[in-house]
Amino acid sequence: MKFRPFLLALLLAVASVGAQAADLQSFGRGSWSKLRAAHDGQPTVVHFWGLTCAPCLVEMPEWGKLQAQRPDMRLVMVAADPVPQDPARVNDMLARANLAKAENWAFTDRFNERLRYEIDPEWAGELPRTMLIDRDGKETVLTGVADLAEVRAWLDTQKKR
Amino acid sequence: MRSLLAFAALLLFAGTAAAQHQHAKPGAAGPEAFTATPAFGPDGTLWLVRAMADKIVVVRSTDLGKTFSEPVAVTPEPMNLDWGPDARARIVVDPEGGVVVTFAIFQDRNFNGRAFFSRSNDNGASFSRPRPITTDSTSQRFETAAVDPATGRVFAAWLDKRNVARARAAGKPYPGAALAYAWEDGEAGFGPTSIALDNTCECCRLGVAFAGAGKPAVVFRNIFPGSVRDHGVVTFKDEKTPGPVRRVSADDWKIEACPHHGPSIAILPDGSYHVAWFTDGSARKGLFYARADNGDTPFGAPRALSTPRRQPARPYLLANGTALHLVWKEFDGTKSTVRWQVSRDSGRSWSDPRTVADTADASDHPLLVANAGRAYLSWLTKADGYRLIPLEDQP
Numbered sequence: 174m175k176f177r178p179f180l181l182a183l184l185l186a187v188a189s190v191g192a193q194a195a196d197l198q199s200f201g202r203g204s205w206s207k208l209r210a211a212h213d214g215q216p217t218v219v220h221f222w223g224l225t226c227a228p229c230l231v232e233m234p235e236w237g238k239l240q241a242q243r244p245d246m247r248l249v250m251v252a253a254d255p256v257p258q259d260p261a262r263v264n265d266m267l268a269r270a271n272l273a274k275a276e277n278w279a280f281t282d283r284f285n286e287r288l289r290y291e292i293d294p295e296w297a298g299e300l301p302r303t304m305l306i307d308r309d310g311k312e313t314v315l316t317g318v319a320d321l322a323e324v325r326a327w328l329d330t331q332k333k334r
Numbered sequence: 335m336r337s338l339l340a341f342a343a344l345l346l347f348a349g350t351a352a353a354q355h356q357h358a359k360p361g362a363a364g365p366e367a368f369t370a371t372p373a374f375g376p377d378g379t380l381w382l383v384r385a386m387a388d389k390i391v392v393v394r395s396t397d398l399g400k401t402f403s404e405p406v407a408v409t410p411e412p413m414n415l416d417w418g419p420d421a422r423a424r425i426v427v428d429p430e431g432g433v434v435v436t437f438a439i440f441q442d443r444n445f446n447g448r449a450f451f452s453r454s455n456d457n458g459a460s461f462s463r464p465r466p467i468t469t470d471s472t473s474q475r476f477e478t479a480a481v482d483p484a485t486g487r488v489f490a491a492w493l494d495k496r497n498v499a500r501a502r503a504a505g506k507p508y509p510g511a512a513l514a515y516a517w518e519d520g521e522a523g524f525g526p527t528s529i530a531l532d533n534t535c536e537c538c539r540l541g542v543a544f545a546g547a548g549k550p551a552v553v554f555r556n557i558f559p560g561s562v563r564d565h566g567v568v569t570f571k572d573e574k575t576p577g578p579v580r581r582v583s584a585d586d587w588k589i590e591a592c593p594h595h596g597p598s599i600a601i602l603p604d605g606s607y608h609v610a611w612f613t614d615g616s617a618r619k620g621l622f623y624a625r626a627d628n629g630d631t632p633f634g635a636p637r638a639l640s641t642p643r644r645q646p647a648r649p650y651l652l653a654n655g656t657a658l659h660l661v662w663k664e665f666d667g668t669k670s671t672v673r674w675q676v677s678r679d680s681g682r683s684w685s686d687p688r689t690v691a692d693t694a695d696a697s698d699h700p701l702l703v704a705n706a707g708r709a710y711l712s713w714l715t716k717a718d719g720y721r722l723i724p725l726e727d728q729p
Contacts, residue, residue, distance in 0.1 A: 225418070225445070228591045255419045255594065256365040262443075283368070283696035283716065286645055286665040294643045294667075299593060299614055316614075317589065 197260050197267075200251055200278040205291040208249065208278070212306070216331035217247040218324060219304040223254040224262055226300040232318050237271030239321055246328055248272075252279035253288075255298060307331060367415045369422040369698050370714035372722070374705035375431055380722065381458065383425040383435050384714075388412035390423050390437050394458055398710075399722030408452045408461045413439045416447050416475060419594045420539040422699075426479045429486040432521065433458055436467065436477045436490060445537075447475035449492050453521060468516060468527040472496040475511075476596070478540045484547030487573075488518035491540055491552050497532055510557045511536040515550075517573055530576035531556075535563045539596030543653070545605070545629050548573040553582070553599040553609050555592075563587050565597050565611050569629045583624055583636050585615030600651035600658060605629065606680045608658055610639070610649030621646035621662055625681040640664055640673065640687070652702035654709040656680075659725060661690070661700045661711055669693060672700045672711060674725060690725065693717050 198204075208219075220236055222229035240248050250272055252263045263279045280288055289296045293314070296302065303315040305327050315323065367385035374380055380395040382402070389412060391405035408423075415423075416438040423437035433454040438447040448471065450464035467477055473495035480489050494514035501508035512529045519525035535555035545551045549570045556566035556579060564587055566579040582597070597611035607626040613619065622636035639662055640646035649662040658677045663670055671692040675684045690711055691700075698714035702725075711723040 225594075226591060254365070256417050259364045284670075285696070286647075286663075286670055287668075290645065290665055290667060294645070297593075297595075297612070297614055297619075297642070297645060297647070299589070300591070317591075 196277065197264055198276075198278045199281040200253075200288065201280075201282040202284070202287055202291070204278065205288070209306075209310075212247060212249070213310070214308050215247055216308050216328070217249060217306045218328075219249045219251060219306065220319070221251045221253040221300055221302040221304070223252060223300045224258045224266060225254050225256070228318050229301045230266065232301055233266065233270035233272065235321060236275075239324065240272065240275060243325070243328055245332065246324075247276075249276045249278065252277075253298075253300060253302075254280060255285045257281050257283060308334065365417045367417040367421070367423075368696070368714070368716070370712070370720050371422050371424050372701060372703045372710075372712040373425045373427050373433075374703060375427040375433075376429055377431065378705055379427075380703075380705070381425050381427060381433060382712075382720065383408070383423045383437075385415055385417075385423040385437060388415060390415070390435065390452075390464075392425065392433070392435060392454075392458055392461065395722075398724075399720070403458075406454075406458055406461065408435050408437070408464065410463060414441075416440055418445070418475070418537060420537065420596050420699075421476060422539070424477070424479050426481045426488060428481055428488060431457060433461075434479055434488050434518070435461065435464075436479045437464075438475050438477055438492075441471075441473070445475075446473035446495065449474035449477035449490075451477075451479070451490070451524065455521065465523060467492065467524050468494070468514070470494070470496045470527065472499045473511075474514070475537065476539050478542050480542040480544070480550060482548065482550070483544055487548075489515065489542065489550050490518070490524055491515040491530070491542060491550070493534060493536055493540070493554075494527070494529065495536070497529065508533070509561065510534050513540075513552065513554055513568065513576075515552075515576070528574070528576075530568055531579060533557045534566075535592050537592035537594050541597050541599035541609070541651075543599045543601040543607075545569050545601055545607075551599060551601060551607065551629070553597045553611075555596060555611075556581075561588055561590055562615075563589055563593070564613065564615065565609065567599065567607065567609065577629075580626075580629075580633070582609045582611065582633050583613070583622065584617060585613040585622075585636075586617045587613050587615035589614070595647065598649050598651045600653040602653045602658060602680055603656060604680055607633070608651050608653070608660075608681050609633065610651050610660060610662070612647060612649070621649055623649070623651075623660060623681075639675075646673075648699040650700055650702050652704060652709055654704040655707060657709065659702050659709045660684070661702060663697070663700055670697050670715075672713060674711070676725070691721060691723055 390408040393402040477492035516524040565582040693715040695717040
C-alpha cells in the first residue's frame with residue numbers, strides 16, 4: 174500500500190504523455206541547414222540525444238528543468254539514434270523529460286554518416302552531444318553529458334552581448 | 335496492486351498508441367536490423383545469414399555471390415531482433431559442413447537481449463528451432479561464434495549481464511557487462527557458460543581469432559579503471575582457461591556510455607596479433623591499427639587509419655595465409671566508401687589505402703571472408719544490395 178503515491182504519480186505521468194506529445198520533425202538530408210537557417214542570428218542550444226543512449230535518458234530531465242528555468246534559451250533537441258527509432262517512443266521520452274514543447278527533431282534517415290557529416294564532419298556519432306551556437310554562428314561543442322552550469326553561463330554571456 | 339499496475343501499463347500503451355497515431359510525422363517505423371554476414375563452407379559454398387526486420391534467413395551461393403538460393407528461414411515465427419548498430423546475426427560452418435547460426439533478440443525495452451543459436455546438418459535445407467545459447471535469462475548480446483580451425487569445435491562468446499543482476503540484488507555497483515563463453519557440446523547445443531571477465535563495455539561487437547587449438551583470442555572494449563573504455567585481448571590457455579587481459583592501447587577514452595563500435599582481430603600463422611579499433615579517447619581519436627609479435631608481448635604503437643574528418647569506422651581484419659587484409663568504412667561527404675589495405679610482412683608495412691566499393695546510402699559494416707586462398711569484401715548496402723568483391727584482383 175505504501176507504493177500508492179508512486180503509482181498515482183506514475184498514472185498521472187502516463188496519462189499526461191498523450192496530451193504533451195512532442196511535435197516531432199523528421200531530420201533527414203538537408204535538415205541541418207534548414208535548422209540553422211531558421212535560428213540564424215539567434216543564440217541557440219542544440220542538444221543531440223538518443224533513445225539508445227542510456228546517459229542521455231538520465232540527462233534529459235535536467236534539460237527539461239533548464240528549459241523551464243530559462244525561457245530565454247532557444248532549445249533544439251535532436252534524437253540522433255544511428256538506427257531510426259519509433260517516433261512514438263521518442264515522443265514518449267520527450268514528454269517524460271518535460272521537453273515536449275522544445276523544438277524536437279528525430280533522425281529518420283538510416284544514412285547516419287551523411288546526417289552527421291552535414292552537422293559536423295568530425296562527429297563520430299557519440300551521444301549525448303551539445304552544440305552552443307552564438308548569434309554569429311560560432312559553434313561550441315560539449316561532448317558527453319553537459320555541464321549545465323556551463324550552459325547557463327553561456328546563456329548569460331549571450332544576453333550581455 | 336497488480337490491477338493498478340496493469341491499468342498503468344494499459345494507459346502507457348494507449349498513450350503511446352495515441353501519440354503514434356497523431357504525431358507519427360517522421361516516416362520511420364520501428365528500428366530494424368540490416369545485416370548480412372558471410373561464411374564459406376569447406377566445399378566453397380558461400381553462406382549468408384541475413385537479419386531482416388523480424389526474421390533471420392540463410393541463403394547460399396555456389397558461384398561466389400552471383401546468384402543465391404531461395405532463403406531458408408531460421409526463425410520459425412517473427413522475433414524482436416536486436417537491431418543495435420553493432421549487433422549482427424552470425425554464421426559459421428564446421429569442417430563437416432554443419433551450419434551454425436547465432437543471433438539475439440531484445441527481451442524488453444531496456445535492451446536486455448537473449449542470444450540464440452540454430453544448426454543445420456542437411457546443407458541448409460532446414461534449421462533447428464532456435465534455442466537460447468545459455469540457460470541464464472538475464473541478458474546476452476553481441477554473441478559471436480567461431481570454429482576452432484584445429485578441432486572443428488564451435489566457440490561462442492557474448493556480453494552477459496547475469497552478474498549485473500546479482501550485484502544489483504546485493505546492492506553493489508556493476509559497471510558494464512561480463513565476457514561470457516561456451517563451447518558447442520556435440521551437436522546438441524552449447525555446454526555450460528563460463529564468465530571469462532567481469533566489467534567489460536556492454537554494447538560493442540566482439541572479435542575472435544584463434545591462437546592455436548582450443549585457444550580463442552577475444553578482443554573487446556573493456557572498462558579499465560576510471561571508466562576508461564579502451565580495448566583488451568584475452569587469449570585462452572586452453573578451452574576452459576581464459577588468460578589475463580592484455581591492453582591493446584591506452585587511448586584513455588573515459589566515457590560513461592557505450593559507443594556501439596567494436597574492434598576486430600586477426601592472428602597470422604607466425605603467431606602475431608593484429609587489432610583494429612575505433613576510439614575517441616584523450617590520447618587519440620579515430621580509427622587505429624596495432625600489432626603484437628605474439629600472445630604475450632605488448633602491442634606496438636597504434637597506426638592511424640585515415641583522418642577523423644572522413645569518419646573512418648567499422649574496421650575489419652582478416653588473415654588469409656600470410657596475407658593480412660584490413661578494410662574500414664569512410665564517408666567523403668556524399669558516399670560511404672570501403673577502404674582496403676593489405677600487408678604481406680606481418681602487418682609491418684601496408685599497401686596504400688584503396689577504395690574497393692562505395693555507396694550513396696546506408697550500409698552494413700564491411701566484412702572480410704576468405705576461400706581457397708582468396709580474400710573477399712562482403713558488404714550489404716541499401717542502394718546496391720549485397721556484394722562479394724574479390725580483393726586480390728584489385729589492380
